[in-house]
Amino acid sequence: MSNDDQTYSAAGEVAMVVTRRTWAQRAWRELKKAPITAWFGLIVIAAYMFVAIFAPWVAPYSESQVFDTPYAPWSSEFIFGTDQLGRDVWTRLVYGARNTIGIAVATTLLSFLIGGSLGVMAAINRSWLDQGLSRFVDVLMAIPSLIFSLMLLSIFGSNVWNLIMIIAVLDSTRVFRLARAVSLNVVVMDYVEASRLRGESLGWVMRNDILPNILPPLVAEFGLRFCFVFLTIASLSFLGVGIQPPTADWGSMVRENAQLISFAEYDMKAAMTPLLPAGAIALLTVAVNFVVDWFLHKTSGIRDEK
């Protein structure tokens, strides 16, 4: 509304000072300011998620369909050739995205559920529970996690559920430390004490008073933990004790096609086949790292040393 001699709108003038934006508009404004690396990361993550969710439509064949020629060369029929049993590599890559990323996300979520809730509880309690959990975590962290998970897998046997449980528990130690450290700053606040005096339950205080205040560091940590869990699962599968065949998975695909690399002189394309799943793993880790970097810059204002 214009301000001429006849009409005057205070609301029109005020509205120019403060613009109320929807969540999507605010997100878009932030994204426009994001550096190119963050954009790259976001696009790569979106592409991976698309492929993982729509795997049956993206892949030309089904997950464990076996063709006659093992180690077939790259062609129009098999874009990246076939593997040692004659399964289409491109199809396996697409389904691998679904399995590998899905399992890694589930594991990270579980580890945040365990580590986060125990960490906040320890911070509220600050006595025997805190002491007991913290010392226990110290001991668990003294054993390298890859070695520990190898040992536990040998005892419980390698299947997907054991893999998720073992890695989630081992990884939750680091989440526990972070969640405990950040919530220690929050539990001393007056509003937390007020809630407790009001007689709110422990779960209510954790959900409504503490969780919203410790979320930003936990979200950034989620990205980093996801990378770590993802690499651990890929390494274990590569070692042959992680995700078991016939489930398509990038780590075991590298292992199964590794011999092809020695034929690089004769067929460069075939030699690239084992590098495709390994490259897919590397690309996703780099992308997530870029996004986490940007997010950390935004939330904490940490700048690189110059």
Added chain:
Amino acid sequence: MHPILKTILQRLGLGLLTLFVVSIIIFSSMQFLPGDFATAVLGQSATPETVAAFRKELGLNDPAVVRYIQWIGGVVQGDFGSSFSGRSAGREREVMELIAPRLWNTLFLAGLTAAIAVPLSLALGITAALYRNSLYDRTINATTLTTISFPEFFVAYILILLLATLWKVFPSLANVRPDTPLMDRIYMCALPALTLTLVIVAHMMRMTRAAIINLLASPYIEMARLKGVSSSKVILKHALPNAWAPIVNVIAFNLAYLVVGVVVVEVVFVYPGIGQLMVDAVSTRDIPVVQACALIFAATYILLNLFADIVSIVTNPRLLHPR
């Protein structure tokens, strides 16, 4: 007693306590074995008597505390019990026999890597701090950031593709034998060592650079600059001595990381080390071997971290004179 000696003794005691608890955890993992495990190891044809004898030999009929004391007593004397593999055929292999030669191989590989990686990362870190924000600095930073987020086997296979199959500079397999001469051994270990170096240099180099640049803002460095000392001398003579504590800390941390990285790299290059032994034992569920390897890895990891702690105490002058 000197306060620093007291701190060090405290750390040592804490380290030993951790080691003790870790050994209990590794031992008690045996308790979670499924009930039919003896049958699984001995095969379907085992008679109930052999199964009972096997359970007795494992000591599954004794209380856990007694078994732990027997086990840890053996471990201290270098006796890890006998392996499960090939047991149904009536042969027995001592775990120690399997581990001893492989442990030496692994230590050789880790030592070779450390000998390349530590001086290299120090040199890169110091020069990057010297020429900071130059093209050189930015190139190194970008390269190391990428290698840090790659899985070890990706780096390993790229190196194999480039240096073993396209240009046949190094062999792609590192299957050394006990009688391999030293020079051949180094030559065969070149690619595994290079892979591990690429993986750990990034972290050490960035830490060195950050530690030095952090110090460059302090007043005494400015004083030295104003006196007209050259910038390389400022870094080497004035900044570096005060940066040792964080640098040594991150070096020890990365050597401890080598312990884990070595498992994957040994499998890629078929290197007969303790990591490969552990992976094989995990897939055949050969628990005594797994326990022994896990204990060795965990002990190395704990000791290196303990060493890092102690070095950072000793090199920090502020801790030498506590208020």
